Amino acid sequence: MAALWVPPSSKLHITSLLMMLLMATTMMNNNVSGQATWCVARSDASNQALQTALDYACGSGADCFPLQANGLCFLPNTIQAHASYAFNSYYQRRGRAPGSCDFAGTATIAQSDPSYGSCVYPSSGSTAGGGNTPSTTPAFNNPNVPSPTTTTPIYGGGNTGGLTPGMNTPFPDNSRAASEATATWFLGLFSSLLILAICI
Numbered sequence: 001m002a003a004l005w006v007p008p009s010s011k012l013h014i015t016s017l018l019m020m021l022l023m024a025t026t027m028m029n030n031n032v033s034g035q036a037t038w039c040v041a042r043s044d045a046s047n048q049a050l051q052t053a054l055d056y057a058c059g060s061g062a063d064c065f066p067l068q069a070n071g072l073c074f075l076p077n078t079i080q081a082h083a084s085y086a087f088n089s090y091y092q093r094r095g096r097a098p099g100s101c102d103f104a105g106t107a108t109i110a111q112s113d114p115s116y117g118s119c120v121y122p123s124s125g126s127t128a129g130g131g132n133t134p135s136t137t138p139a140f141n142n143p144n145v146p147s148p149t150t151t152t153p154i155y156g157g158g159n160t161g162g163l164t165p166g167m168n169t170p171f172p173d174n175s176r177a178a179s180e181a182t183a184t185w186f187l188g189l190f191s192s193l194l195i196l197a198i199c200i
Contacts, residue, residue: 036123038110039091039101041083050083053103057083062090066119073119083107084114085121092122 041050058064064086066073073085087107094100101107115121 037096038114038121038123039087039107040110040114041080041087042106042108045106047079049104049106050079053106054079054083054086057086057090057103060090061093062086088121092125095125
């Protein structure tokens with residue numbers, strides 16, 4: 001196979017163009033994944049949907065201890081505030097992974113820190129609180145949501161309507177991870193093209 005001959009002056013232009021594309025992609029990738037983000041409850045989500053998602057988050061690894069009656073994030077004692085804290089804990093503990101901030105459409109990504117007073121929302125997995133497991137965390141039911149005839153504990157509870165940890169989540173992947181993956185893919189592509197251009 002014959003190699004494609006490129007005049008030396010064209011090589012310089014191609015290399016310059018690829019360098020600019022590489023720099024632009026690198027900046028885009030840093031902008032997408034380098035900033036702190038938080039996962040919070042959507043204001044238009046129903047209380048019942050938020051309660052279901054809150055139960056799932058707390059039962060699947062979110063640190064919900066601060067939401068207990070003596071916790072730093074108990075007040076305001078609303079389903080919106082409690083769901084926001086639990087969603088964010090879940091999201092951060094999963095390293096802001098794809099799909100970890102959706103909760104059946106009840107959550108969204110926030111660019112500004114939702115912390116207030118002594119209630120600090122973690123901004124990374126390392127600050128997302130200690131481990132809690134189903135055997136150590138007390139049940140949590142928000143008093144602002146009408147209870148069914150049987151109480152659904154925080155970790156599901158058989159056929160009482162809660163989500164059981166370990167099941168495949170019914171939450172679709174609507175996170176920003178796709179844009180991060182695209183930026184990383186372009187970074188790899190342009191790096192490869194740059195190396196090829198230099199070697200030709």
